[in-house]
Amino acid sequence: METRNLIDSLVVDLKPVRSIKTSSGITVALVATFVAALGVIAVFGARTDILAGAPDPIVVIRCILLVLLGLATSFAVTAAARPSVGNGSNGWVWALAAAFAMPLAAILLYAYHMMTAQPFAKGDMDFSYGPHCLAISAASAVLIGTVQTLWLQRGAPTNPYRSGWLVGLASGSLGTFAYSLHCPSTSIYYIGLFYALAVGLCAVVGRLVVPRLIRW
Amino acid sequence: MTTTSSALQMLMVRSLDGDAAAYRQLLAGCQTWLTRYYARRMAPSQIDDLVQETLMSVHTKRASYDRTRPFLPWLAAIARYRWIDQLRKTGRAGEVELDDDLSVESDEESVGARLGLARLLDQIKPEQALVIRMVKIQGLSIAEAATLSGQSEPLVKVNIHRGLKRMSALVESE
Numbered sequence: 001m002e003t004r005n006l007i008d009s010l011v012v013d014l015k016p017v018r019s020i021k022t023s024s025g026i027t028v029a030l031v032a033t034f035v036a037a038l039g040v041i042a043v044f045g046a047r048t049d050i051l052a053g054a055p056d057p058i059v060v061i062r063c064i065l066l067v068l069l070g071l072a073t074s075f076a077v078t079a080a081a082r083p084s085v086g087n088g089s090n091g092w093v094w095a096l097a098a099a100f101a102m103p104l105a106a107i108l109l110y111a112y113h114m115m116t117a118q119p120f121a122k123g124d125m126d127f128s129y130g131p132h133c134l135a136i137s138a139a140s141a142v143l144i145g146t147v148q149t150l151w152l153q154r155g156a157p158t159n160p161y162r163s164g165w166l167v168g169l170a171s172g173s174l175g176t177f178a179y180s181l182h183c184p185s186t187s188i189y190y191i192g193l194f195y196a197l198a199v200g201l202c203a204v205v206g207r208l209v210v211p212r213l214i215r216w
Numbered sequence: 217m218t219t220t221s222s223a224l225q226m227l228m229v230r231s232l233d234g235d236a237a238a239y240r241q242l243l244a245g246c247q248t249w250l251t252r253y254y255a256r257r258m259a260p261s262q263i264d265d266l267v268q269e270t271l272m273s274v275h276t277k278r279a280s281y282d283r284t285r286p287f288l289p290w291l292a293a294i295a296r297y298r299w300i301d302q303l304r305k306t307g308r309a310g311e312v313e314l315d316d317d318l319s320v321e322s323d324e325e326s327v328g329a330r331l332g333l334a335r336l337l338d339q340i341k342p343e344q345a346l347v348i349r350m351v352k353i354q355g356l357s358i359a360e361a362a363t364l365s366g367q368s369e370p371l372v373k374v375n376i377h378r379g380l381k382r383m384s385a386l387v388e389s390e
Contacts, residue, residue: 006268007243010275016234017279082280083293156277158297215301216277 025078025151026071029170032147033070036140036178044136044182058186062102062195063177069095069199070174073166077148080163081155092166099173099199106192124187130194133179137198141168141175145206152214160211168206172199224249225287232278243271246291253295262302270298303384336383344379347372352380 072095230238337345350361
């Protein structure tokens with residue numbers, strides 16, 4: 001086909017369109033997170049301290065870190081849908097660095113206990129909820145990640161692999177946040193290990209699955 | 217035909233609102249810009265097809281354009297994506313040879329293409345670069361490249377495939 005003929009057919013096909021908005025990408029991520037959190041609470045119940053309005057400080061900190069990472073990566077996902085040089089959104093790197101505070105604290109405290117031979121507090125090394133944590137976080141992340149991927153398909157992501165990582169990180173952190181509202185553990189070792197594992201696994205799955213779904 | 221960024225931006229904004237005349241002018245401007253863009257990167261015989269593919273992408277993905285931002289960076293990102301996609305397809309079809317006219321073309325744009333290619337070839341393993349040069353640029357057959365390079369035929373194919381894949385990744389990461 002001649003390029004001139006192609007242009008003619010594209011002009012005939014022209015209809016007014018509305019540009020996709022960053023706010024709509026963030027909104028769908030937040031709505032999906034809200035639905036996932038409601039689902040977790042409805043099925044498994046919320047922590048009693050949250051229901052009482054006096055959550056344990058470590059619960060507040062982990063929720064803030066996870067939501068911060070989830071929002072920052074969601075912003076990067078929405079930026080990825082609208083290609084343009086200099087349109088990078090790298091705030092998520094700092095949020096990811098901040099989220100490493102938990103596993104880093106767990107490693108340092110563990111090393112301290114090992115070196116000083118001090119006993120761990122009761123429940124600190126209770127990892128029996130681990131598989132539960134991974135399963136619920138992953139299920140929540142699947143819901144959030146699916147919604148984000150569908151939204152991303154409307155845009156024009158020009159780096160599918162990076163977008164895959166970002167969707168995985170965003171859905172993983174927001175999904176783990178949904179689980180954290182139920183999570184009975186307040187052990188830094190548990191959080192450092194299993195929350196990091198949940199987010200990391202979701203990021204890897206996002207990298208493997210999402211790129212083939214968003215190619216155009 | 218004007219292809220300045222501000223003129224194209226204005227035409228794109230009007231096109232998003234459904235102005236057919238502005239859209240025709242925009243696509244013609246894009247065609248000019250894209251032809252020049254790909255001339256520095258592709259064999260001349262592949263340029264038209266890629267320009268058409270990119271124009272279709274511009275059409276289907278026009279909602280991803282932010283009205284407040286310059287147009288050409290957006291178009292460049294779309295063009296680059298289509299170019300990388302084309303490199304991937306070429307990488308998958310390991311036995312397909314580039315057109316002869318790439319190696320005999322002597323104009324400035326072809327030289328630019330070669331310089332870009334040479335820069336990429338410098339960044340991959342020497343054994344991969346060697347067989348890519350032989351098969352994809354000089355037009356030798358797999359068997360001839362195997363004899364000259366001392367690599368087995370399957371290894372030549374693997375090295376071409378991996379080399380092109382690595383080059384695609386390098387372009388994407390730039």
